[in-house]
Amino acid sequence: MSELAAKAGALDAADELAGVRKRFVLDTVSDHAADAAGVYLDGNSLGALPANVPERVEDVVRRQWGELRIRSWDESGWWTAPERIGDRIAPLVGAAPGQIVVGDSTSVNVFKALVAAVRMVGDDRDEILVDATTFPTDGYIAESAARMTGRTLRPVTPGEVPGALGDRTAAVLLNHVDYRTGRLYDLPSLTAAVHAAGAIAVWDLCHSAGALPVGLDEHGVDLAVGCTYKYLNGGPGSPAYLYVRSDLQDRFDSPLPGWNSHAEPFGMRSDFEPASGALRGRVGTPDILSMLALEAALEVWDGVSIEAVRAKSLALTDFFLECVAAYVGEGRVESVTPAVHAERGSQVALRCEDAGDVMKALIERGVVGDFRHPDVLRFGFTPLYVGFADVERAARVLAEVLR
Ligand SMILES: Cc1ncc(COP(=O)(O)O)c(C=O)c1O
Numbered sequence: 183m184s185e186l187a188a189k190a191g192a193l194d195a196a197d198e199l200a201g202v203r204k205r206f207v208l209d210t211v212s213d214h215a216a217d218a219a220g221v222y223l224d225g226n227s228l229g230a231l232p233a234n235v236p237e238r239v240e241d242v243v244r245r246q247w248g249e250l251r252i253r254s255w256d257e258s259g260w261w262t263a264p265e266r267i268g269d270r271i272a273p274l275v276g277a278a279p280g281q282i283v284v285g286d287s288t289s290v291n292v293f294k295a296l297v298a299a300v301r302m303v304g305d306d307r308d309e310i311l312v313d314a315t316t317f318p319t320d321g322y323i324a325e326s327a328a329r330m331t332g333r334t335l336r337p338v339t340p341g342e343v344p345g346a347l348g349d350r351t352a353a354v355l356l357n358h359v360d361y362r363t364g365r366l367y368d369l370p371s372l373t374a375a376v377h378a379a380g381a382i383a384v385w386d387l388c389h390s391a392g393a394l395p396v397g398l399d400e401h402g403v404d405l406a407v408g409c410t411y412k413y414l415n416g417g418p419g420s421p422a423y424l425y426v427r428s429d430l431q432d433r434f435d436s437p438l439p440g441w442n443s444h445a446e447p448f449g450m451r452s453d454f455e456p457a458s459g460a461l462r463g464r465v466g467t468p469d470i471l472s473m474l475a476l477e478a479a480l481e482v483w484d485g486v487s488i489e490a491v492r493a494k495s496l497a498l499t500d501f502f503l504e505c506v507a508a509y510v511g512e513g514r515v516e517s518v519t520p521a522v523h524a525e526r527g528s529q530v531a532l533r534c535e536d537a538g539d540v541m542k543a544l545i546e547r548g549v550v551g552d553f554r555h556p557d558v559l560r561f562g563f564t565p566l567y568v569g570f571a572d573v574e575r576a577a578r579v580l581a582e583v584l585r
Contacts (some may be wrong), residue, residue: 186505186574193501193570199494205482206415206567207231220548221572221579225388226529226562227552229415229479232464238478243470261471264421264442265461270480271414271423275387275406276397281425283463284410284473288388288422289319290438291407292355295424296327297437299382299405302430307352307381311343315573317361320386324355330437340367342558347379354381356398359389359527364519366390366527369422370401377402388412393528393564394492398425405430410472413528413564416476424463431459438467482566494565495528498573502561505577514584518558529562534584543583549576552577 183191194200208222208230222230246258255261268282275282287296300310312324314337321337328335331544340356347354354376360365369385376383385406390396392413398546406425410416436456441447442464445455456462457543503517513533534540534557541553551561561576 185420186508186577187571190501190570190574193497195282197569199486199495199565200569201569201571202482202486205233207233210568211242220550221576223549223551223561223563223572223576224559225415225564225568226393226412228411228418229392229413229564230567231417232415232479232482234481235417235478239471239475242474260468260470260474262376263470263477264464264468265459267473267477267480268423268460270477271410274396274414274483275391275408275425276395276401277365277399277425278371278428281398281428282423283426283433283460284423284470284476285421285423285464285468287409287419288386288409289323291422291424291463292320292323292386293327294436294438295384295405295407295426296324296353296355296466297331298426298434299384300327300331300333301435301437302382302433303352303380303481307350308332309336309350310352311354311381312337312348313356314339315356315360315362316355317386317388320355320357327437340372343372344375344429347375347381350381351376351381355384355386357386357389359393359529361389362518362531362558362560364389364527364529364531364560366394366520366525368524369403373401373403389527389529391493392491394489397428402437403427410476412562414476415479415482415564415566417472417479420472420476420479421469424460426460426463431448431462433468434462435466436462437547438465442466442468463509486566491565495563496523496526498563498565498568499526499528499530501570502563502573502577505513505574506530506532506580509577510584511581515559515580528564529560532559532561533557534559534575540580540583544579547579547583549579551576 246254264284267284269279373383382404387408391408410420445457515534537557
């Protein structure tokens with residue numbers, strides 16, 4: 183056994199989260215994987231299936247829908263699911279209850295948050311700043327939100343934000359972790375800078391929620407959005423969430439006021455009167471099947487602290503970088519993920535020639551990461567189910583493919 187394989191064994195033996203892996207379905211591999219067991223390093227794109235989800239979904243479909251039918255809106259807690267599940271996500275992102283509502287996609291929530299942010303500040307603030315390196319959907323939505331609210335959109339890198347802020351800034355849309363490089367941005371200091379300029383900070387937590395502590399309340403974040411299908415394992419297309427800080431909720435003027443965010447949804451009134459609290463962020467009928475699959479998926483977090491997840495995440499990415507340095511030939515890959523812990527999310531992105539073909543070859547050998555245009559191999563490390571032996575194996579297979 184190689185020295186690194188032995189080290190992986192020791193790290194796995196000491197891993198306090200090792201038992202959580204059993205809460206997931208991981209023993210099936212894709213048909214073309216050459217080896218018996220795969221290594222799944224794509225939980226930053228689609229989290230693995232929690233083992234309790236299929237049975238729960240079956241109950242929701244067969245009993246709640248099939249037998250109780252319309253009664254389930256009340257008796258099975260369907261109507262209140264968006265706020266209830268929001269409260270289950272809240273501790274994972276450092277929010278007190280009553281500030282998160284689940285529903286719609288991240289894109290739609292970015293729209294709600296950004297337009298509402300602009301509406302909270304004065305008309306003299308005519309500029310929106312957006313992360314120039316953002317996941318594209320945020321940029322597209324920000325452009326449309328700016329056009330609709332009569333503001334100018336100014337793309338800047340997160341590092342340029344402090345210098346770009348001023349009296350004109352209405353809102354700033356930032357990513358906590360860059361989807362391509364895995365770089366973690368300094369949410370506390372950027373939020374403080376946005377506030378010092380009198381503007382509203384909107385954070386996209388897609389790549390940080392469930393992977394590291396976010397501290398929304400602690401750092402005074404105004405508005406935040408995120409998806410639930412990555413590190414929260416909610417399933418393909420599971421609904422996103424919207425955080426509105428409690429003291430801003432009365433001023434949250436949604437650009438998508440629907441009957442679900444009405445103070446009296448069953449009053450069927452023609453005038454709109456917004457509900458109070460987080461449910462002001464709701465729009466229309468929630469997608470119950472996906473939402474309740476997510477609720478079941480969140481049970482894997484029982485007894486798991488986000489601090490323990492962060493500690494293991496850093497240990498996993500450190501170990502992966504160590505194995506890659508040891509196994510992969512000099513100059514074949516270059517990490518674009520920061521080496522400094524304070525700037526690293528839960529993924530490692532390696533720039534590599536022919537990255538698309540290399541990823542295909544890795545997947546054929548059972549190591550599943552993904553490729554991001556034009557030359558990035560992305561490996562996501564979900565501490566709830568990725569172990570150190572997986573990491574060593576992934577690096578070893580990568581070296582074989584590149585040889
Ligand atoms: C940072 C970020 N924002 C938004 C999205 C996607 O948004 P939606 O859930 O609307 O597809 C992603 C998807 O990977 C993302 O990485």
